[in-house]
Amino acid sequence: MPMINDINEFDFDHRKCKPHYGLMHNPDTSLEENKKIMLMGLQNFCMCCRLCPIGCSLIEKGEDKCDPHVMSNMMFNAKFMVIGQNPGINECRAGTPFIGDAGKNFDEELENNGIDRTYFYISNVVKCFTRKADGTNNRKPNAKEKETCSVTFLANEIKIIKPKLIITLGESSFSFFCPDEKYGDRLGKITKSDFGKVYAIYHPSPMNINDPARRKLFNRQVELLAKLIKKTS
Numbered sequence: 001m002p003m004i005n006d007i008n009e010f011d012f013d014h015r016k017c018k019p020h021y022g023l024m025h026n027p028d029t030s031l032e033e034n035k036k037i038m039l040m041g042l043q044n045f046c047m048c049c050r051l052c053p054i055g056c057s058l059i060e061k062g063e064d065k066c067d068p069h070v071m072s073n074m075m076f077n078a079k080f081m082v083i084g085q086n087p088g089i090n091e092c093r094a095g096t097p098f099i100g101d102a103g104k105n106f107d108e109e110l111e112n113n114g115i116d117r118t119y120f121y122i123s124n125v126v127k128c129f130t131r132k133a134d135g136t137n138n139r140k141p142n143a144k145e146k147e148t149c150s151v152t153f154l155a156n157e158i159k160i161i162k163p164k165l166i167i168t169l170g171e172s173s174f175s176f177f178c179p180d181e182k183y184g185d186r187l188g189k190i191t192k193s194d195f196g197k198v199y200a201i202y203h204p205s206p207m208n209i210n211d212p213a214r215r216k217l218f219n220r221q222v223e224l225l226a227k228l229i230k231k232t233s
Contacts, residue, residue, distance in 0.1 A: 035076040038160050042153060043071040046127050052148050054128045054141075066092045072123035072157065073097055080119055080229060081163040082106075083154070084203070085172040086126035088138050097122045098169075105204035106169070109219055113226035119233075121161050125150055125176045140172060150176065158195050164232050166196055167225060170203030188221040190228075199225060 047069050049055045055069060070087035073096060082098070090100040098106065098117075110116055126141040126149045141149070158166070168174040171183040177193040178186065183200060191198045201221040202208060209215045 032077050035160055036074075039072070039074060039076050039157070042156055042160070043074065046071040046153055049127070049152070051152060052145055054126075054130050054145060067095070068092055068128040070095060070097050070124070070129075071127055071153070072121060073117070075118065075121045076161070078119060078121040078161065079164050079233065080121070080167060081158070081161060081165075082117075082120040082122045082167045082169065083173050083177075084122075084124045084169045086124045086138070086141050087129050089129060092129045097124060102169075102203060102205040102208075105206065105209065106222075109204070109222040110226070112219075113223055115226045115229055119229055120167070121157070121163065123154065123157055125154055125173055127153055146176060155195075163196060165190070165228065166193075166198045168198055168200050170208070173203075174198065174200045187217070188224055199228065201225065 047067070049069065066089075068087075070091050084098060087097055088100055091097050097103075107117055126145055128149070130139050130141045130145065166177065168177060174181075174183050174186065177195055177198045178191050178200075181191055186198075186200045187202065189200070191200065202214060202218045204218060209218045
């Protein structure tokens, strides 16, 4: 697991990031505007990334073709980050993370607690849809894909956003940040990591929380999250 400060030479410091072109050259450019500029540059890099095979081709399903890359929801002024495993086919079609059934479940429970997704910068450990051999169904990203993608993108997103709290959705995301911790023991709790404070919750996919007991635990985890957000906002 690479340490965030050892990953590469990228260094976000708003004092060093004044844009020097056209009307954008303004010594009074705000921190928020500089965050936006940096994330847009990172997003452009992400959308043309070919560092591993999963970023090298379109997703094909019948006549439906879409780019496998999905960067984030680009909420550059958010104080909290939500991190999942990787986008699914619905996210790739829309170009936005976490908008499928799992995202709807998460949104619904957030709203039940007076919170919505505008509070969060939403992204994934891996930025591309990862296909099984059949070319359509999603699979878990492998260790090499996680390492390549997170070193290039996620670590830099964290450096730019500087989140007060990182919320992980599911075991795959949590284990990336906290490989030495047991996922089941840390659900609904804050865990320290090399990337900052991490709060783990169940992944809200229908298959994962259809069980009433699990749904109850998931609801409780989001309720506690909402209290943390309101306390620290």
